[in-house]
Amino acid sequence: MVFRGTAARTAVALGGTALLVASLAGCSGGLGGSSAGGGGSTSDTSSGKLTSNVTIKLLAGGNDPVSIATAKQYAAGFHKAEPKVTVTVDTRPGGTDGDNLIKTRLSTGEMDDVFLYNSGSLFQALHPDQTLQPLTNEPWVKNITKDFKATVSTSKGTYGAPAGTTFAGGIMYNKKVYEKLHLSIPTSWDEFIANSKKIKAAGITPVLQTYGDTWTSQLFVLGSYANISASDPQWATKYTDNDPSAKYSKMPALEGFEHTAQIHQLGLANKDYASLTNVNGLKELAEGKAAQYPMIAVVIGNVLQSDPSKVNDIGVFPIPADNASDTHLTIWEPGGAYIPKTTTGQKLIAAKKFVAWLNSPAGCDIQNKTGLPSGPYAISQCKVPSTAPALVADTQKYIDQGKSGVALEFLSPIKGPNLEKILIQVGSGISSAAQGAKLYDDDVKKQAQQLGLKAWG
Amino acid sequence: MTTATTTSALKPAAALTKNGGAPARRKIKSFYPSWFYIPAIALYVVFFAVPTFASFYFALTRWTLFDNTFIGFGNFVEFFQDPQLISGFIHTFEYGFATSAAKVVIGFLLALLLTGPVIARGYLRAVIFFPVLVSTIGVGIVFKNLLDPFHGMVNGILGAVGLPQPGWFTDPKLALWSIAAVDIWKGVGIATLIFMAGIVAIPQEYFEAARMDGAGSWKILRTITLPLSRPAMATVIILSLIGGLRSFDLIWATTGGGPGFTSDVIASVIYKEYQAGFYGLSTAGNVVLFLVVTVIMVPISYFLNRKEVEL
Numbered sequence: 001m002v003f004r005g006t007a008a009r010t011a012v013a014l015g016g017t018a019l020l021v022a023s024l025a026g027c028s029g030g031l032g033g034s035s036a037g038g039g040g041s042t043s044d045t046s047s048g049k050l051t052s053n054v055t056i057k058l059l060a061g062g063n064d065p066v067s068i069a070t071a072k073q074y075a076a077g078f079h080k081a082e083p084k085v086t087v088t089v090d091t092r093p094g095g096t097d098g099d100n101l102i103k104t105r106l107s108t109g110e111m112d113d114v115f116l117y118n119s120g121s122l123f124q125a126l127h128p129d130q131t132l133q134p135l136t137n138e139p140w141v142k143n144i145t146k147d148f149k150a151t152v153s154t155s156k157g158t159y160g161a162p163a164g165t166t167f168a169g170g171i172m173y174n175k176k177v178y179e180k181l182h183l184s185i186p187t188s189w190d191e192f193i194a195n196s197k198k199i200k201a202a203g204i205t206p207v208l209q210t211y212g213d214t215w216t217s218q219l220f221v222l223g224s225y226a227n228i229s230a231s232d233p234q235w236a237t238k239y240t241d242n243d244p245s246a247k248y249s250k251m252p253a254l255e256g257f258e259h260t261a262q263i264h265q266l267g268l269a270n271k272d273y274a275s276l277t278n279v280n281g282l283k284e285l286a287e288g289k290a291a292q293y294p295m296i297a298v299v300i301g302n303v304l305q306s307d308p309s310k311v312n313d314i315g316v317f318p319i320p321a322d323n324a325s326d327t328h329l330t331i332w333e334p335g336g337a338y339i340p341k342t343t344t345g346q347k348l349i350a351a352k353k354f355v356a357w358l359n360s361p362a363g364c365d366i367q368n369k370t371g372l373p374s375g376p377y378a379i380s381q382c383k384v385p386s387t388a389p390a391l392v393a394d395t396q397k398y399i400d401q402g403k404s405g406v407a408l409e410f411l412s413p414i415k416g417p418n419l420e421k422i423l424i425q426v427g428s429g430i431s432s433a434a435q436g437a438k439l440y441d442d443d444v445k446k447q448a449q450q451l452g453l454k455a456w457g
Numbered sequence: 458m459t460t461a462t463t464t465s466a467l468k469p470a471a472a473l474t475k476n477g478g479a480p481a482r483r484k485i486k487s488f489y490p491s492w493f494y495i496p497a498i499a500l501y502v503v504f505f506a507v508p509t510f511a512s513f514y515f516a517l518t519r520w521t522l523f524d525n526t527f528i529g530f531g532n533f534v535e536f537f538q539d540p541q542l543i544s545g546f547i548h549t550f551e552y553g554f555a556t557s558a559a560k561v562v563i564g565f566l567l568a569l570l571l572t573g574p575v576i577a578r579g580y581l582r583a584v585i586f587f588p589v590l591v592s593t594i595g596v597g598i599v600f601k602n603l604l605d606p607f608h609g610m611v612n613g614i615l616g617a618v619g620l621p622q623p624g625w626f627t628d629p630k631l632a633l634w635s636i637a638a639v640d641i642w643k644g645v646g647i648a649t650l651i652f653m654a655g656i657v658a659i660p661q662e663y664f665e666a667a668r669m670d671g672a673g674s675w676k677i678l679r680t681i682t683l684p685l686s687r688p689a690m691a692t693v694i695i696l697s698l699i700g701g702l703r704s705f706d707l708i709w710a711t712t713g714g715g716p717g718f719t720s721d722v723i724a725s726v727i728y729k730e731y732q733a734g735f736y737g738l739s740t741a742g743n744v745v746l747f748l749v750v751t752v753i754m755v756p757i758s759y760f761l762n763r764k765e766v767e768l
Contacts, residue, residue: 096732103734107522125734127523211627214715272607274627274716417733418541425717430629439540446535450519450735452526 048349055086056343056350059102059115061163061335062094066301066371071116073370078357085350095215096417099125106131111340113351116163119151119336120410123160125451132159133339133348140356140379148378151410152336160336161355164367165384167298167375168395169223169330169407170318175390177204177291185317188324189259196268196292205290209269209427212277217423219294220263220319221248221256226328226405227321228252236411242448242455249437255322257433257440260426274428279306286310294319296332297374300389304372311372312390318398328405329398334378413451416443516744520737532741541718541726549722552637552708553701559641560697561690564648569682571649572656582653586646593643597710600639601626626712629719636711636720640704648693655689656682691761695754702750723749 060071068091075087090112092101099122105111106126117123126132134157135141141149141158152160171192178184181202186192196206210216228235231252238246248254263269270276270290279302284290286307303311318329337358339351357363364382367373373388375395384392398404409415419440426436448456516532518525536542571582588596603610604625612622625635659682667677705724708714714721714729721729727742 099734100732103522125521127521130523211716214713274624275606417729417735421715421717424715428629428716430717430719442540446539446735447733449535450521450733450738452519 050082050084050346050349050353052346053084053086054346054350055088056114056347056354057112058087058089058354059112060089060091061116062098063091064094067091067094067116070370073366074354074358074363077362077366078354081357081360081362082350082353085353087354102126106340109340109342111342113343113347114337114339114354116335116337119148119160119162119333120407121413121415122409123152123336123338124154124413128154128159128338129156131341133341133343133351135159135161135339135352135355138352138356140359140381143359143380145378145380147331147406147410148333151333152338160338161359162334162378163337163358164298164334164371165373165375165377165382165392166334166395167296167332168316168318168391168398168404169219169296169332170294170316171292171320172285172295172297172300172314172316172391173292174285174288174290174313175315176313177288186320187327189255189320189322191324192320193262193266193268196263196266199291200268204288205270205284206268206292207263207270208276208281208285208290208293208295209263209273210276210278210281210293211273211424211427212275212280214420214424216278216281216295217260217420217427219296220260221253221419221423222407222409223294223296223330224256224259224319224321225408226318226330227255227326228408229405229411230321230326230328231323236408239408239444240412240414240448240453240455242453247437248440248444249434252321252326254433254437257423257426257437259319260423261429261433261436264427264429269427278302283307286314288313297391297395298332300374300391301372304389314389314391315394316391317394318403328403329395330407331375331395331399331404332407333410414444414448414453416440416447418443512740513744515737516741518737520740521734522736525737528737532738533745535738536741536745539726541721542723544718545721545723545726548633548720549702549704549724552633552640552704552722553698555634556637556640556644556701556704557694557697559637560645560648561693563641563645564693565652565686565690567645567649568652568656569678572653582650585649588643589646591643593706594710596639596643597707601711604635627716629716632712632716632720636708639711640701640707643707644697644700648697651689651693651696652686655686659685687761691758694761695758698757699750699754702753703746 058071058075061067068089071089071091075089078087079085092098098117102111102115102117103126111131117126136157138161140161144162148162148166149158152158177199181198183195183198186195199206232238232246235246235253246253248257264273270281270284278295278299281290281293282295282299282302283306285293286303287310297316300311300314303314316329318327321327337355339348339355343351358367359379359381361381364377367382368385368388373384373392375392376384376399395404422431422436422440422443425431426433431439445456515525517527517529519528519531520526539545567585571578571585575581602608604612606612606622606624606627609625611625615622623631626632663681663685664677667681672680703724704722705728708720708722708725709728712720714725723742723746727739727746730739730742
């Protein structure tokens with residue numbers, strides 16, 4: 001072990017020199033990646049050869065069982081495909097603590113060679129041009145979807161490969177309950193409320209709210225962004241530019257706050273909404289004790305753990321808009337696999353091979369087996385298997401009909417940090433929808449100012 | 458045995474309240490050459506002085522960890538405009554003063570009990586101190602489960618005997634007070650210990666003399682025990698008030714400042730700003746918290762110590 005490590009280090013030193021020469025000779029450039037500064041000397045290593053054994057570190061997407069298991073499977077699978085490279089797995093907290101850990105490690109130059117992290121606004125906050133290796137010229141980049149590419153790119157280049165599938169955010173519902181009560185999928189908010197009242201009359205919880213996990217409160221707002229963009233395609237741009245018409249205290253964005261409040265006022269939520277957790281809520285949904293749950297479909301993996309036989313009882317439909325023609329399904333892009341600037345030489349070659357492998361047939365296979373696919377892939381090499389959960393087909397249907405849109409966090413860098421708490425206030429009757437929306441507009445302003453966006457002063 | 462340990466425990470407490478004493482300070486002469494202090498000075502500068510001054514600087518910047526822009530007092534202006542700030546301050550004071558007062562009263566009563574002739578006194582003294590030794594986060598998680606409105610043991614028992622089952626941590630009106638109650642339970646042990654040390658240190662002769670003169674128990678309590686344990690009381694008030702005003706971990710482990718913002722205190726408002734990536738802003742918040750705690754504690758500490766000198 002000891003001498004293998006030493007050998008690897010020597011090889012890295014030697015390889016690094018060779019690489020420097022190679023890249024000076026053939027800095028083929030291409031799409032502006034070369035202008036990214038310090039990393040230029042190593043930007044063309046994809047054609048590089050591994051000259052000896054290398055160990056790289058992979059930072060998992062969290063410290064929950066699913067994230068850890070997924071990262072370990074990736075590590076083992078890649079080692080099989082590329083025996084010269086050993087991948088060790090690190091874990092990190094999820095949520096905002098994870099955000100801070102990632103930023104700290106990037107800014108101190110101690111990031112693992114590959115890390116899995118969100119795309120979209122959280123990715124943009126990492127200052128990718130300064131901290132990440134550009135992957136613009138990697139061969140797989142041409143296969144990723146336009147929507148995903150936009151969420152892992154800056155004006156200077158592309159920095160991430162998809163890890164996982166896209167997924168819908170909408171109303172997850174129990175198909176058996178819908179069948180039993182002869183309900184049809186609602187297309188407008190009024191129909192949704194009518195359905196919910198019938199469900200309540202049948203003694204089943206109509207709408208699950210799980211404030212025991214505070215983030216779950218946000219779905220009526222975040223999950224209906226496709227409805228907003230259907231009625232105003234330019235909303236995200238206006239919102240980023242501080243246009244007074246694109247505010248949450250105004251229609252159409254106010255709808256999400258009003259819907260959150262209405263579910264509470266009409267008594268359509270479960271009694272234990274204030275303390276129920278996401279996992280237990282999903283259990284009630286799978287078992288038919290509750291019928292509908294505004295949620296992101298990626299959590300279906302938990303149902304596989306708790307009620308494996310009921311995974312296909314759960315479907316998804318868009319959060320209905322007040323106006324039925326605006327009802328669209330909101331789609332989240334997968335997270336990405338990124339390489340920091342601090343990874344160089346042989347490790348960089350190995351890291352790039354790893355990222356490319358992730359979306360190769362073998363990598364896709366492992367993605368399909370470990371993380372349950374919860375929607376279509378964002379890269380053409382990977383295909384969703386026929387055994388995927390039923391809600392994946394539901395999601396695909398809306399995408400094929402053109403009745404879908406990307407979530408706001410992939411279109412604008414601004415997301416106020418207090419949205420979940422504000423919506424808990426609204427959804428528990430502590431404050432009104434209008435008060436909550438106003439408060440969130442202030443929260444958005446604060447975030448935009450912190451980001452240094454000019455339009456916000 | 459127990460007396461010996463508790464009396465020795467009094468010393469740091471007394472030293473803390475007496476504040477070094479001005480005449481004593483002048484007497485100190487260094488017995489060591491100057492180089493002897495270098496390691497301590499180096500540690501002090503690197504770990505205390507530099508970060509403190511750095512934080513004063515970063516409080517004046519918009520700081521993303523990757524770079525920082527100097528924005529003057531912008532962060533302070535923004536911090537004071539935070540809609541949660543006012544309620545955060547109110548909650549902080551409610552929480553700080555309520556827990557401190559309860560710890561003083563309950564701690565004193567328990568100390569009276571545990572310095573009196575009770576069975577298994579040593580064991581009881583240990584038991585009252587156990588919660589102090591447990592990690593606050595651990596206590597928070599345990600109580601979050603015990604006080605769960607639907608599946609918790611406490612409400613299970615209340616329901617079984619037909620009493621109402623409040624949402625301890627989920628009812629906006631109750632959440633802050635539920636946390637305060639847990640805090641009192643957890644922290645009263647240290648207050649009791651300090652009071653016990655204070656009471657045990659009162660010379661027995663006073664009690665005997667008072668009894669000779671025909672003083673009743675109530676009079677002894679009011680004229681001997683209470684005034685002579687004032688140094689201990691000052692320590693308890695100062696420690697528990699500082700602890701209460703900057704309280705964070707228990708609140709975070711139980712409600713996270715929720716539901717909504719109903720149990721947010723200054724420290725949790727600051728922490729959430731840090732979480733959101735507003736590093737400069739949260740540093741400014743910490744500077745403000747530091748100043749506020751100082752402004753409150755310096756006069757209180759001065760007042761309590763002056764009383765002690767007058768005795």
